[in-house]
Amino acid sequence: MIDIEKHPCFSIDAKGKYARVHLPVAPKCNIQCNYCKRDYDCVNESRPGVTSKVLSPEQALTYLVKLKEKMPHLSVVGIAGPGDPFANPVETMTTLRLIRKEFPEMILCLSSNGLNVAPYVDELAELKVSHVTITINAFDPEVTKDVYKWVRLEKRGFVGAEGAKVLLEKQLEAIKLLKMYDITVKINTIVIPGINDHLVGDIAKTAKELGADLMNTIPLYPVEGTPFENLTEPSAAMMKVIRADIAKHIKPMTHCARCRADAVGLLGKDDPEAAKLLNDIANM
């Protein structure tokens, strides 16, 4: 039986006891966020700065089998990039199927921008994926048009408010479908000064109305070479105020570790030996 209480990102009691691993099987992305430099991991669920190795689904399974031997307390497998899981749906879904077959009790978790989640929700539910994170930076395309450089869906490219609208429609559809299957939905919001910092409370309110279960606010990390490189990173004090504000509407995520797309180990205590194993398998 899958015990979702063993998810260290969602249960404070599980945090110091159970480990998680992100499998870096999804290199491409279907949108371009203005805070992301594409040589790096997806900023939506990770901190920028180090490129990840990319594994094939079969390599990912080999890695997981070896990891589980070393780390019996590993309870969660997530896919969070380094691009977007559903910009690489074949790799993502093949990996999930392989894992579910080998590990019937593993908690499966995904983090996505939400653009291309909807077509896969039936199968995600069948595979008993229990946790999905969608990054939403505002519910108004007039606001988010400045956050995304382009959005690509079904071989068509969109820019400006049109791109933001397409993305938002698909994000809303994804949340609705995920909740139809009672999958836990977390909303990630990157707090971007001057763009959405004054709207985060409203985002929390709408997210709750849509059925989302909890929300994680992540301060913008201004990365050199991106359109947002000159913005100021929100201070810890500002984030504290924002988190208190969102807590009026939705359960806030209080112990996010800003994990990389290849994070492994207890939250906040990544395992260097496991990282070596990942490299060895990627180079096989």
Ligand code: SF4
């Ligand atoms: Fe980068 Fe993630 Fe945005 Fe894609 S969704 S552009 S990988 S931050």
Ligand code: SF4
């Ligand atoms: Fe899931 Fe995010 Fe935790 Fe990774 S960091 S296991 S994607 S909630």
